[in-house]
Amino acid sequence: MNFLKKLVPQAAAEVQQLSRSSIHTSVVCCRVQSGRYRITTKRNRALTYEMANPPHFIGHRKSWNSWNTSTLKDALRPSQTAIEDVFIRKFVTGTWHALVCSEIIIKRQHNTIRIAALIRQAITPRKMYFLIGYTEELLSYWMQCPVTLELQTVGDKKDVVFKYI
Amino acid sequence: MSAGLTRLWERLPLKKHAAQSRIRVFSNQDQPEIEDDEEFRVLSLRTVKQQFQRRQQVRRDPITPPRTTRMAVDQDWTAVWPGPRSFHPASVPLPLRQGFTERGAAAPSKFANAELMKIPNFLHLTPPAIRQQCEAIKRFCTPWPKGLETEAKWQRHFPIEVTTTDYCQSLPTIRNPEARKVTVSLKLSDLRFDSHSRDKFLRLVGDRYNKETDILTIVTDRCPQKKQNYDYALYLLTACYHESFVTEPWEETKSEADMEEYLFERNQSKISAEGILNWNAKEGAPKESPSKSYANSVEQLINEGENEYNLGKYKEEVKKMLNIV
Numbered sequence: 001m002n003f004l005k006k007l008v009p010q011a012a013a014e015v016q017q018l019s020r021s022s023i024h025t026s027v028v029c030c031r032v033q034s035g036r037y038r039i040t041t042k043r044n045r046a047l048t049y050e051m052a053n054p055p056h057f058i059g060h061r062k063s064w065n066s067w068n069t070s071t072l073k074d075a076l077r078p079s080q081t082a083i084e085d086v087f088i089r090k091f092v093t094g095t096w097h098a099l100v101c102s103e104i105i106i107k108r109q110h111n112t113i114r115i116a117a118l119i120r121q122a123i124t125p126r127k128m129y130f131l132i133g134y135t136e137e138l139l140s141y142w143m144q145c146p147v148t149l150e151l152q153t154v155g156d157k158k159d160v161v162f163k164y165i
Numbered sequence: 166m167s168a169g170l171t172r173l174w175e176r177l178p179l180k181k182h183a184a185q186s187r188i189r190v191f192s193n194q195d196q197p198e199i200e201d202d203e204e205f206r207v208l209s210l211r212t213v214k215q216q217f218q219r220r221q222q223v224r225r226d227p228i229t230p231p232r233t234t235r236m237a238v239d240q241d242w243t244a245v246w247p248g249p250r251s252f253h254p255a256s257v258p259l260p261l262r263q264g265f266t267e268r269g270a271a272a273p274s275k276f277a278n279a280e281l282m283k284i285p286n287f288l289h290l291t292p293p294a295i296r297q298q299c300e301a302i303k304r305f306c307t308p309w310p311k312g313l314e315t316e317a318k319w320q321r322h323f324p325i326e327v328t329t330t331d332y333c334q335s336l337p338t339i340r341n342p343e344a345r346k347v348t349v350s351l352k353l354s355d356l357r358f359d360s361h362s363r364d365k366f367l368r369l370v371g372d373r374y375n376k377e378t379d380i381l382t383i384v385t386d387r388c389p390q391k392k393q394n395y396d397y398a399l400y401l402l403t404a405c406y407h408e409s410f411v412t413e414p415w416e417e418t419k420s421e422a423d424m425e426e427y428l429f430e431r432n433q434s435k436i437s438a439e440g441i442l443n444w445n446a447k448e449g450a451p452k453e454s455p456s457k458s459y460a461n462s463v464e465q466l467i468n469e470g471e472n473e474y475n476l477g478k479y480k481e482e483v484k485k486m487l488n489i490v
Contacts, residue, residue, distance in 0.1 A: 049264055050279060061265040063283045068335040074343075077336055102279040108335030109249065116251040116282045125226065145337045150251040152282065155228065159277045162264075 039165045049162040050103050068108040081108070084143060088115060095135050099123065101160045111145040118160055121153045128153075231255035243294045250289065252281040257288065324355040327398075329391055347394040349402065350382040356406060364425075366409035427467040429460040438486070459486050 035055040037047060053061045070081040089104045092115060102118035115135075119128070132149050139147040154160060232255050236245075245256060254261075254275040262272040263280045275281055313319040328348040332341035353374065358366060367374055374381050383401055385394040421431065429435055438455040446452070462482040466475045484490070 048279070049273060053265070057265075062280060065283065067283075067285070070334075070336065076334065076338075076341065081336075101277075105251070105279065105283050107251070107285070110333065110335060111337050111339070114251060116279075118277055118279060118282075121225075121228065143337065150253070150282070152253055152255075152277070154277045160279075162273065 037165060043164055045165050046158070046161040047163055047165060048102060048160045052162045052165075065103045066106050068106075087142075088113070088139060091139065092117065092135060096131060101154055101157060113139070113143060113145060113147045114150055115139075115147065116150045116152070119151045119153050120157060121155050233258040242291060243289075243297060246288045248289050249285075252284075252286050252288075254278070254281070325349060325351045325402075327395065329395075345389060345391050345394055346384065346386040347391060347398050348382060348384050349395075349398040350380055351402075353379050353381050358409070361412065362409040366405060369405045369409060427464055429464050434463055435460070442486070455486060456482075458482055 035051075037045060037051060039045075050062060058064060066082075066085050068081055069075050070078040085106050088106055092104050093100050096117075096119060099120045099122060100117050101120055105116040107114045107116070123131075128151075132151070136147050136149055236258050252275075254277075257275070259275075261275045261281060263275075263278060263284075264273040266272055273280070313322065326349070328350070330344055330346065332344055334341060356366075370381060370383075373383055381402075383398045385398040385401070388394045388397055424431070435455065438459065439452065442453040442455060459482040462475070462479045466479050469475060
């Protein structure tokens with residue numbers, strides 16, 4: 001404000017008047033909540049590494065869950081790719097019901113889609129092999145391109161817990 | 166039973182005392198049975214389970230330890246990891262860690278680490294793997310043509326440079342509309358012109374010619390295919406070149422005001438200079454014409470403008486021509 005006072009005395013007076021009457025009664029709109037977790041009183045909410053780092057750390061402490069060239073500048077099919085990724089995520093979490101312990105990572109290379117995830121060892125290997133084939137077959141039919149599942153299994157749900165808040 | 170005993174006791178009065186004591190003993194023992202008999206029986210319509218059955222233990226197959234524990238030190242890594250794949254901790258015998266933690270704490274290990282699975286790895290492109298692949302494709306390679314070793318050599322044989330772009334993208338389609346663009350560039354000094362055709366060619370190509378680098382660049386993207394655009398670019402180049410050698414009848418009407426550059430040959434200054442040189446010359450004698458250096462200095466003076474150097478040079482030339490020392 002000081003530089004304004006020096007420049008134009010009249011403008012400075014107006015600014016002063018403005019600062020007296022500028023009380024905002026509206027709700028603050030800059031609240032950011034998505035991807036952030038509240039601390040519980042008992043400190044027993046389990047967070048994975050992915051959940052423990054809020055979205056603004058993407059590219060610093062954690063990386064993206066979808067890897068493709070559609071998000072580059074002037075690239076083709078950005079919206080279709082995003083919608084397909086959402087569909088793949090929903091389909092995999094539903095097919096591997098209560099077994100997926102992490103985010104589903106979708107990597108696209110040329111026309112191949114590679115899906116990686118952490119799976120709990122709660123079902124027999126035989127069922128797991130069936131589900132892998134089932135998921136790959138159906139997704140490749142819908143996406144019209146080869147789909148590969150690259151899973152890693154964990155013995156217990158608590159293996160993926162990074163910290164408790 | 167106690168009623169029967171009482172009756173027995175009444176029949177045998179002599180042994181009353183002994184019997185009494187015996188009865189007490191009996192009655193003490195049999196009391197629960199007596200009460201059972203007298204109580205109402207409960208009608209149970211549902212069979213209530215007396216004991217909770219113990220939950221059956223889920224039998225799990227024993228989980229095999231990670232493969233890395235059984236790997237030989239001198240194994241063939243290209244066979245373990247032949248192609249691009251997400252990271253798997255049980256197959257990579259490296260003590261990797263990734264992730265940000267509080268200061269002093271160790272980073273999360275490779276097991277159940279989603280961050281390691283996210284990042285692209287180059288475990289399939291180790292130096293031995295690349296060497297193997299190069300060996301495999303060596304038989305499809307041909308030797309470099311002789312006589313084209315250096316850039317200067319091959320630029321003499323191939324003056325035209327064609328630039329196209331292919332796009333690798335993670336999409337179900339391999340087509341990219343940007344791939345149709347073709348850029349053809351060449352040095353204008355590689356083409357042969359006379360003064361008229363060069364002037365006309367430059368007028369035809371317009372701003373596709375870069376004066377500083379002497380490079381002509383033609384970009385074509387109006388056809389849908391790369392091949393068509395390439396053909397079109399070469400057609401444009403050929404057509405412009407041949408058209409520049411054609412002199413149309415209306416080109417003769419170009420007057421002095423239309424000239425973009427001062428030419429000594431076409432101008433009054435040449436006639437004046439010849440007039441001065443041939444002053445008082447006899448009829449039939451060979452005409453003297455001004456020297457080439459004089460012509461150059463006049464052209465320079467008018468085309469580049471008057472500056473100290475040009476004026477000085479013009480002065481020298483005039484002195485030389487008129488033999489003024």
